[in-house]
Amino acid sequence: MAYTLTRADDAMAADNARYPLGERQRVEDPLDQQVHRSVFTGKLEEVLHSAVNWGRKNSLWPYNFGLSCCYVEMTTAFTAPHDIARFGSEVIRASPRQADFMVIAGTCFIKMAPVIQQLYDQMLEPKWVISMGSCANSGGMYDIYSVVQGVDKFLPVDVYVPGCPPRPEAFLQGLQLLQDSIQEERRPLSWVVGDQGVYRAEMPSQREKWRDQRIQTTELRTPDSI
Amino acid sequence: MSVATPNDTTANDAQADPVVVALMQRFGERAFVEQATLIGMPVLWVARDSLIDVLRFLREMPEPFNMLFDLSATDERLRGNRQGLPDSDFTVFYQLLSVSRNRDIMLKVALAESDLEVPSSVSLYPNANWYEREVWDMFGVTFHGHPHLTRILMPPTWMGHPLRKDHSARATEFDPYTLTVEGQDKEQQALKFDPEAWGMRRGGEDSEFMFLNLGPNHPSAHGAFRIVLQLEGEEIVDCVPDIGYHHRGAEKMGERQSWHSYIPYTDRVDYTGGVMNNLPYILAVEKLAGITVTDRARTIRVMMAELFRINSHLLFLGTYLQDLGAMTPVFFTFTDRQKAYEVIEAITGFRMHPAWFRIGGVAQDLPKGWDRLMQGFVDWMPKRLAEYERAMMENAIVRERTRNVVAYSTAEALEWGVTGPNLRATGCNFDLRKQRPYSGYENFDFEVPLGGNGDVFDRGQVRIEEMRQSLRIIQQCIDHMPDGDYKADHPLTTPPPRDKMLQHIETLITHFLQVSWGPVLKPNESQQMIEATKGINSYYLTSDGNTMSYRTRIRTPSFPHLQQIPAVMRGGFVPDLIAHLGSIDFVMADVDR
Numbered sequence A: 001m002a003y004t005l006t007r008a009d010d011a012m013a014a015d016n017a018r019y020p021l022g023e024r025q026r027v028e029d030p031l032d033q034q035v036h037r038s039v040f041t042g043k044l045e046e047v048l049h050s051a052v053n054w055g056r057k058n059s060l061w062p063y064n065f066g067l068s069c070c071y072v073e074m075t076t077a078f079t080a081p082h083d084i085a086r087f088g089s090e091v092i093r094a095s096p097r098q099a100d101f102m103v104i105a106g107t108c109f110i111k112m113a114p115v116i117q118q119l120y121d122q123m124l125e126p127k128w129v130i131s132m133g134s135c136a137n138s139g140g141m142y143d144i145y146s147v148v149q150g151v152d153k154f155l156p157v158d159v160y161v162p163g164c165p166p167r168p169e170a171f172l173q174g175l176q177l178l179q180d181s182i183q184e185e186r187r188p189l190s191w192v193v194g195d196q197g198v199y200r201a202e203m204p205s206q207r208e209k210w211r212d213q214r215i216q217t218t219e220l221r222t223p224d225s226i
Numbered sequence B: 001m002s003v004a005t006p007n008d009t010t011a012n013d014a015q016a017d018p019v020v021v022a023l024m025q026r027f028g029e030r031a032f033v034e035q036a037t038l039i040g041m042p043v044l045w046v047a048r049d050s051l052i053d054v055l056r057f058l059r060e061m062p063e064p065f066n067m068l069f070d071l072s073a074t075d076e077r078l079r080g081n082r083q084g085l086p087d088s089d090f091t092v093f094y095q096l097l098s099v100s101r102n103r104d105i106m107l108k109v110a111l112a113e114s115d116l117e118v119p120s121s122v123s124l125y126p127n128a129n130w131y132e133r134e135v136w137d138m139f140g141v142t143f144h145g146h147p148h149l150t151r152i153l154m155p156p157t158w159m160g161h162p163l164r165k166d167h168s169a170r171a172t173e174f175d176p177y178t179l180t181v182e183g184q185d186k187e188q189q190a191l192k193f194d195p196e197a198w199g200m201r202r203g204g205e206d207s208e209f210m211f212l213n214l215g216p217n218h219p220s221a222h223g224a225f226r227i228v229l230q231l232e233g234e235e236i237v238d239c240v241p242d243i244g245y246h247h248r249g250a251e252k253m254g255e256r257q258s259w260h261s262y263i264p265y266t267d268r269v270d271y272t273g274g275v276m277n278n279l280p281y282i283l284a285v286e287k288l289a290g291i292t293v294t295d296r297a298r299t300i301r302v303m304m305a306e307l308f309r310i311n312s313h314l315l316f317l318g319t320y321l322q323d324l325g326a327m328t329p330v331f332f333t334f335t336d337r338q339k340a341y342e343v344i345e346a347i348t349g350f351r352m353h354p355a356w357f358r359i360g361g362v363a364q365d366l367p368k369g370w371d372r373l374m375q376g377f378v379d380w381m382p383k384r385l386a387e388y389e390r391a392m393m394e395n396a397i398v399r400e401r402t403r404n405v406v407a408y409s410t411a412e413a414l415e416w417g418v419t420g421p422n423l424r425a426t427g428c429n430f431d432l433r434k435q436r437p438y439s440g441y442e443n444f445d446f447e448v449p450l451g452g453n454g455d456v457f458d459r460g461q462v463r464i465e466e467m468r469q470s471l472r473i474i475q476q477c478i479d480h481m482p483d484g485d486y487k488a489d490h491p492l493t494t495p496p497p498r499d500k501m502l503q504h505i506e507t508l509i510t511h512f513l514q515v516s517w518g519p520v521l522k523p524n525e526s527q528q529m530i531e532a533t534k535g536i537n538s539y540y541l542t543s544d545g546n547t548m549s550y551r552t553r554i555r556t557p558s559f560p561h562l563q564q565i566p567a568v569m570r571g572g573f574v575p576d577l578i579a580h581l582g583s584i585d586f587v588m589a590d591v592d593r
């Protein structure tokens, strides 16, 4: 599996550096080399990573942050009928310092962008970003002077959830995809152990994964009856 | 089978209007130019020099025009069809409302591009403050004597005035957005609050004030809303709401979307209101097009709009109680909302933003079995509402927390342009569904719930009552849904009926043009006000004989509601502010558009 590496020390930025900070580079799975060097420590490290990641992905605490309409569907996912607690993410945090991931649920406005950046910076590593809805993904139907055409113009996005707004179920699926990708991550196990870069797995595109199955559909239900 | 609604009046009866007669007597006939429109109220052009006198006259006459309903402007420089109107590059318009007369009047002031200045009307109508700032921000018109004329919707670092015709509309016409470390610092500095700029002191006689920045991201600010508090201990000395973090350029968008393809944008203005937002826009377009819709379409519209009112009020109720500190109710109300969405989805195929109303009708006929589904929801709700009332509104803690908290009178409400349930909580019986029935509301049997104290409690209680009344209306829709077509038989109905298309090449071409370019509407102006979920929402459309609007003005209820906050919060406590924010029921898209 291919990985994207971001080195921790790259985050020291010059004034004219653009967000998202840090240089990204495509690499192979760092663990493969470990295993080749020594099967024993390599395997041990793999088990450690997988245990830590398992813990991380099942206790993701979301940051209570919303921009517009999509946020309503996001909160719907938190309430009883959809119950996000099934995935360990019901602990909404009002402070970015205590949150693990941020959902950009809604339109990213030019006036709001520096605020979003500030809040993102205040979150502690490890941290992730889900971009929820067409507006956050690409500007959506708002190709207009006051809207940033996609939050990935300045934030590193891990998962994109399409829809305007996405259904709560779609948001939950996005959350599970984030969990899958966290399971594959290689983060430093400690600040003194090993390589200090963050290796994010390049996850397969869902569109490609499902395409064959989706184009098999030949009959759509008529809207004439419920 | 179609019946004209009472306010489908096409003739302008300005002459007969007693207010116009009184104005002519006082200022002379030469002082005004009357404009014939489809707006449904007298439209008078006045000279800039007499504007303030005319406003004062209307404000102080018996049965006064006590609410400044709307104030905005139009860039007229590219408008082709304006025969008989005074020369103007930029027109500033004022719409006044008199609750006791149940009438409106619109005043327009013509300005030349070289001299864009109007006297400020803040001393007569305090809520003119934000409207004038918005006009300055969007058009670059200066208001002489305004206490703080700065940008309101755009960032302080912005260049240009977006609603001018020569300002680019699309983000993709600008350089792609980038944020650098330096730019981030600069923007953060620009967002810093400077008390002196607002004429605020940093300390009292023997104490120093604390300035607390709440938002633009705060759990109880309901979205991207910021308010800066000047505090002495727990007491709010003064506060400054700061908006514009949710400005999506909905008005500018109207100038490039066809009449038809603008409908989805209306859904997203009051985004908890769904198709309720389509209604004023569609009704205003239908006035321009001269379409009278069928009884079935009107009843379907009323039914869906009321269902969304319940849905929006349920969201309100959950978050309102949560802001007061009750965690559980929100889980219950969202369960009810899920039930509502099941019905909405079955009928419209979408949850939040169905964009389901069409020019001349609705998108589709009701599916088979809709009534059973709807009846299920109508039967489900009453016991839930009773439970909310018993568990929360009769709860001693909630009562203590909300009674007499942030109370204001009807007069204060009108002065600040407050409408909807917040106005009715003060005991003022003004509901457009009764006062100026549209879309067939005159055929329904329902009551208008009123409060008495205008406090946080009443604002919650009135909405619970309103849900009951909406259920009553929906029940009447289920019982008496008229037969007939769901679309009007009119050449401008969009999209046109499909079966007509297949007759011969002529009808095919017409169909193609109307679907691709959209209908062309005759030059005129029209407006429709409706009682939306949060208050009075109106669309004021100017057509220049094109496939899209020349100017779309959206008056939303939440904008004045937020503007009023400092006037009622001075001297209050911080927790009361949070309770008040919860009771206003606003969403930022409904403020910044």
Ligand code: SF4
Pocket: A068, A069, A070, A071, A105, A106, A107, A132, A133, A134, A135, A136, A140, A163, A164, A165, A166, B268
């Ligand atoms: S993607 Fe659609 S629903 Fe989500 S914020 Fe944008 S306009 Fe609203």
